[in-house]
Amino acid sequence: MHFLDPHIHIASRTTDDLQALARAGCLVVGEPAFWMGYDRSGTNSFYDYFRQLTEWEPKRTANYGIQHYAWMGINAKEAENVAFAKEVIALLPEFLDRPNVLGIGEVGLHKNTKNEVLTLLELIDLAVKRNEQILFHTPHLADKYQGTRMILDLLRADSRIDRSRVCIDHCEEHTIRMALDEGYWAGITLYPTTKATPERAADMVEMYGPERILVNSSADWGPSDPLAVPQFMAAVRRRGHPESLVRQVVYDNPLTFFNQSVHFNFRRPD
Amino acid sequence: MPNPIALDVFNREFLTMRCRLIDLAAAIDRVGRADGQVADDPRWQQLQQAIGVIASPDGNRAERVQMTFSLPYGENWRHDYEV
Numbered sequence: 559m560h561f562l563d564p565h566i567h568i569a570s571r572t573t574d575d576l577q578a579l580a581r582a583g584c585l586v587v588g589e590p591a592f593w594m595g596y597d598r599s600g601t602n603s604f605y606d607y608f609r610q611l612t613e614w615e616p617k618r619t620a621n622y623g624i625q626h627y628a629w630m631g632i633n634a635k636e637a638e639n640v641a642f643a644k645e646v647i648a649l650l651p652e653f654l655d656r657p658n659v660l661g662i663g664e665v666g667l668h669k670n671t672k673n674e675v676l677t678l679l680e681l682i683d684l685a686v687k688r689n690e691q692i693l694f695h696t697p698h699l700a701d702k703y704q705g706t707r708m709i710l711d712l713l714r715a716d717s718r719i720d721r722s723r724v725c726i727d728h729c730e731e732h733t734i735r736m737a738l739d740e741g742y743w744a745g746i747t748l749y750p751t752t753k754a755t756p757e758r759a760a761d762m763v764e765m766y767g768p769e770r771i772l773v774n775s776s777a778d779w780g781p782s783d784p785l786a787v788p789q790f791m792a793a794v795r796r797r798g799h800p801e802s803l804v805r806q807v808v809y810d811n812p813l814t815f816f817n818q819s820v821h822f823n824f825r826r827p828d
Numbered sequence: 829m830p831n832p833i834a835l836d837v838f839n840r841e842f843l844t845m846r847c848r849l850i851d852l853a854a855a856i857d858r859v860g861r862a863d864g865q866v867a868d869d870p871r872w873q874q875l876q877q878a879i880g881v882i883a884s885p886d887g888n889r890a891e892r893v894q895m896t897f898s899l900p901y902g903e904n905w906r907h908d909y910e911v
Contacts (some may be wrong), residue, residue: 670899672909679911703898708905715906732894758890764829796840797832 559801559810560827562586563695564815565664565745565774569607569625571573573593575784580622582788586824587619588774588816590629590664592692595779601645604632604828608649612656617620618727627822629663629690629693630654637668637677654688660819661685663693664727667705670697670749673681678712686718691819693745696728698752706733710740715745726783730754734762736768742753743815747776748786763794763817788818 560583565705567590568576571659576659589611598604608630616626630648630653653659662685667674685692697705705725713719726737727745730753737744746762747753754762759773773785791804856875859866865873878893886892902908 651834671910675909675911700897700899703895703899707901711906730887731891731896761890767829800830805829 559583559791559805559809560585561787561791562588562714562776562812563775564588564725564772564785564812565590565747565776566784567592567716567776568619571777573618573622576619576622576624579784581586581784582622583681584624584787585827586627586812587689588627588629588660588707588799588812590695590768591631591633592778593633597608601642601649604646605649608653612653612658616658623701623827627658627660627819629660631662631665631667631681631690632677633664634666634674634678634695634697635667636745637665638673640673640676643677647677647684650684651688654690656660657821657823659821660771660816661691661693661723663691663725664678664695665692666695666709666727667697668695668701670701670705675708675712678709682712682716682719686716690707690795691723691725691815692781693725694727696726696733698728702728702730702792703732706736713742714740716734725815727772727774728753728776730760731758731763734771738766743770743772743811745772747772747774748783748790750783751783752781755788759790760793760797763803763807768803768811770811771807772776772812773807800817 561672563584566587566589568587590720591611594607611628619626630650632643637643662681665678665681667678694709696702698707709726719739725743725745728747729737729744734744746759748756748759763771773790775782775784777784777786787808790799791808794804814825874896877896881889881892881896
């Protein structure tokens, strides 16, 4: 069965990983701009990174028959310096117009500080003014519950937001219900220790149903598995669920979500 | 989605559950055998609380365990941040 990985950091992965993804049936990847493991020294570093996500990575994945789409933004970890973040945000419009860009992401909160919130408000405003889809990063570990609620508070206070075009990502057992109940897409990230496992993601699909749920590997430079989405598919099958359920979560849902972006131009294989 | 039979799920999950409990017990023993003590570490207290949640008869254990490791949310944060 074919699948999409709606959140994976291809820039951090090797060609072996791309080959494994292609062999497993991955047709499309979504790559949000994120923290590369170190704070960048200036806006030019971001400019080059955005070029990498819109020029070079699409070519790398195309060599393996995988279509590459990107999200543009400044991650929460580097958003603490509000003045610097403003300079990076000023770079975004040029890249948001590029043909493989789906919207603004991954943006959100990290340690839930006032400065992170100020930067996030600017990013939300830019997204609304340009009618962009938004992919939200929710914080790690102890900060997740508090930060997810803060993000939802900000969105609830902005009547311009079209919730069907927003994904609240990295949801876990204590945050997924609130994202779904408020009409957003909910992303579940599969990590070996720090987020959800394939089995727990399958639990959440069983508990809340498959509608508006996206499952991703978020595979990056840390402990992560680029084949996590197939692991989730295997977990759902092992429980005896029909193939239609697997397909809805890993294929139909990401296509439906991505199709809301003007730049998404999926070419279904013959 | 049809509800599965409890015994089927238990049969499928038993060895994994058993393995993870032994892993957890062994890790706690490992900390206990080491020099010094961590009883005052808030993370140790969170672990004890989470173990209590697992052993409780109520449902939603995964969600409640997550909450034992979570910072609290304050309704007035926007006022405090002046945003």
